[in-house]
Amino acid sequence: MSADLVLDLTHRRGDFTLSVEVSRPAMGVTGIFGPSGAGKTTLLRLIAGFDRPDRGRIVFDGEDWTGLPPSRRPVGTVFQAPRLFPHLSVRGNLDYAVKRAAAGGPGFADVVEALDLAPLLDRRTHTLSGGEAQRVALGRALMTAPRLLLLDEPLAALDAERKAAILPYLGSALKRFAIPALYVSHSIDEMVRLADRIMVLRDGRVAAFGPAAAVIEGLDPAPGEGFEAGVIVEAAVADRPNAYGLSRLDLAGQALTVPGLDGVSEGAVVRLRIRARDVAIATQRPEGLSIRNVIEVRLLERRDRGVHADLLLDAGGPHLRARITRESADALSLVEGQTVFALIKTVSLEGLV
């Protein structure tokens, strides 16, 4: 399902001005990322119709939504709090959406199955845990047969454990129903797991917009972003786990060893996240070192900022980022174009591609 989403919006509230002008085919999951106060939620409220822009328009698939009230927009919204109706059961909440749904959306049974809602149907909403309530809220939004899903930090109110429990449901539901979605979050982990493309908002403006891996790699590791700079890379599984439980991956011809890939077949492609602070640099291939993941790379770019030096590295295709102290960078006399070795302390596995 693909339709053009045109946003040309200016909205002022107090000192803050949101000014967004984008025109992109809406497909897959677009992450909207940025520090709090950047205008992420405001942007979603304008698209849903809860707030009216001071100026501009919203056009989806050739239909002008600008003047439509929220109830007439074919949009499904999941808010930060589940906002389930307390006077209705879980089933009642879902039926509320089904009764008013447009034709052609995912059916009741499909959504219940995808989100595993069957055991919850007869519960009262106040007996649900935060994660369960948010799953119901997502199901309810899907049952309105939306043509665009708006997810406003749906996991922000959950603790890490519940977040981890709901993420797989969210990911598979978004894939299964293939409804274009805008996903607001300030968690880079959620972005990496769910988003195909990322729009970075900063001070009410679009600071970056593009494929997820490229945007994350290009993100400025500026302080106060609530973000840990790094890269997303994809690598193929080269063999089965060895006696130590470690599997070898093929990263553009070089080997990377990671744990936790039991049951993943050879040839499968996994998505990895490598933080800049987890990468150290050596000018010669080191020996007698506990770190096993050493990748030969070319230094593409060195950017000094304050006490740190941020390095962009080319591993024969995939890029890596490293953050070391400027003192180390000078001591190793690192210059752009030089071949060095990236020592990777930690690789986090983000899922199968």
Place this chain on the structure above:
Amino acid sequence: MTGPILLTLALASVTTLILMALSLPLAWWLATTRSRIKPVIEAVTALPLILPPTVLGFYLLLLMAPASPLGGFWLEVTGTTLAFSFTGLVVASVIYSLPFAVQPLQAAFERVGPDMMEAAASLRARPLDAFLTVALPLSARGALTAAVLSFAHTVGEFGVILMVGGNIEGRTRTISIAVWEHVESLEYAQAHALSAGLLVFAFVTLFAVYALGRGRKLHVR
């Protein structure tokens, strides 16, 4: 003795029905508007709480007199005077009991909040649909309180009725007027019977309202 009782019940029932029909939209508007005239409307609505019933009754009487535009219009259309009639009592009671219907409803609607209404709109519910299926059920207890208080307050009114309706048997002589009439005539036994009845009624009503207020709360998350 049953005449005043039946008349009072009829007056309170009709008044409550009309008040609820008027107060639902008015209270919803007050709970959701950002208009600058909201405090003005709130103050006007609350006036009967502090005005002496005689003052309110006096102005209503002037308004309903055949010489006034409203009273004259009524006389022309129906052939009867509005003052000293059952209809006149209904009009007066609706105005006099308005805050008792509007205020509990407004408070209940304010507790529903914009979040639930946005959720309803996001599920394709038009405003009226969302009001009937979300705002009203979530305010059910406030609506019940409003209805009970409107009814009870109308049963208990005296000054406004005396001013607007006088004391006409079968037409405007309600329980409170009948008690006054009996006391004036030194018929204390009859006065006792009606007064005790009203006392028990008032207690039971208030007990019901407070018991409702203590009931199971809906969890809004």
